Amino acid sequence: MEQHIFPYNFKITQEDRNLLNGHRSLLIWFTGLSGSGKSTVADALEQKLNSEKIRTIILDGDNIRGRLCKGLDFSAEARSENVRRVAETANLLLQSGVVVLASFVSPYKKDREYVEKTIKPNIFVEVYMNTSLEICKKRDQKGLYKMAEKGEIKNLTGVNAPYEAPENADIEITENDSAEEAVAKIYLEIKDQLELK
Numbered sequence: 001m002e003q004h005i006f007p008y009n010f011k012i013t014q015e016d017r018n019l020l021n022g023h024r025s026l027l028i029w030f031t032g033l034s035g036s037g038k039s040t041v042a043d044a045l046e047q048k049l050n051s052e053k054i055r056t057i058i059l060d061g062d063n064i065r066g067r068l069c070k071g072l073d074f075s076a077e078a079r080s081e082n083v084r085r086v087a088e089t090a091n092l093l094l095q096s097g098v099v100v101l102a103s104f105v106s107p108y109k110k111d112r113e114y115v116e117k118t119i120k121p122n123i124f125v126e127v128y129m130n131t132s133l134e135i136c137k138k139r140d141q142k143g144l145y146k147m148a149e150k151g152e153i154k155n156l157t158g159v160n161a162p163y164e165a166p167e168n169a170d171i172e173i174t175e176n177d178s179a180e181e182a183v184a185k186i187y188l189e190i191k192d193q194l195e196l197k
């Protein structure tokens with residue numbers, strides 16, 4: 001289909017919006033197995049940022065899959081499409097000047113690289129929630145691992161679907177870190193990048 005599209009050059013830039021907000025925008029991307037602590041740490045970090053008067057928004061797997069990404073399953077292709085839509089959404093939100101916290105299993109390296117490429121020149125901070133499968137299985141708050149054991153789920157990440165761990169994550173959170181420790185680690189890393197006014 002031939003399209004005639006002429007993007008308009010709007011006058012207010014992202015830099016103008018950052019100035020108004022008093023900080024830069026960043027994308028903080030949490031990746032890890034189900035139960036690794038992505039949502040918990042994103043939640044605690046958002047509270048810390050909020051208390052510092054930093055504008056934030058959270059994009060979280062389960063929430064996004066109920067709306068923007070409704071109908072996408074957990075095949076490799078659908079997961080890539082899920083992450084692609086989130087990357088586009090994050091890109092728009094970053095242009096508004098907010099700090100975006102995104103928590104997605106995002107098991108494929110190429111998908112995470114796609115996110116980083118999509119949001120450039122904005123800053124991508126990859127947080128690897130390095131919680132072992134053993135601990136995630138023990139937590140199993142949603143009962144997904146038990147369902148996989150019974151053969152009721154065929155593509156659970158870490159069990160019968162792959163997880164490609166980041167090799168050079170900006171920040172690694174281990175299963176021994178409490179949520180508070182994780183927040184402290186992340187905040188220390190991003191503080192300068194926020195360029196607080």
Ligand SMILES: Nc1ncnc2c1ncn2[C@@H]1O[C@H](COP(=O)(O)OS(=O)(=O)O)[C@@H](OP(=O)(O)O)[C@H]1O
Nearest residue numbers: 034035061062074079082104105106107155156157
């Ligand atoms: N098969 C399978 N594999 C992984 N996760 C599953 C699966 N089925 C359902 N769930 C639930 O979906 C949440 C993960 O969605 P994501 O959008 O983050 O996944 S992905 O990035 O597209 O891989 C995930 O949320 P978290 O537990 O917060 O990670 C689960 O609640």
Ligand SMILES: Nc1ncnc2c1ncn2[C@@H]1O[C@H](COP(=O)(O)OP(=O)(O)O)[C@@H](O)[C@H]1O
Nearest residue numbers: 033034035036037038039040139141177178179
């Ligand atoms: N740092 C932590 N230490 C101990 N338990 C945690 C920690 N982070 C999360 N949990 C617990 O693990 C479970 C799964 O956490 P959640 O944040 O939902 O993980 P994810 O979003 O990666 O699926 C929850 O019951 C949560 O309370």
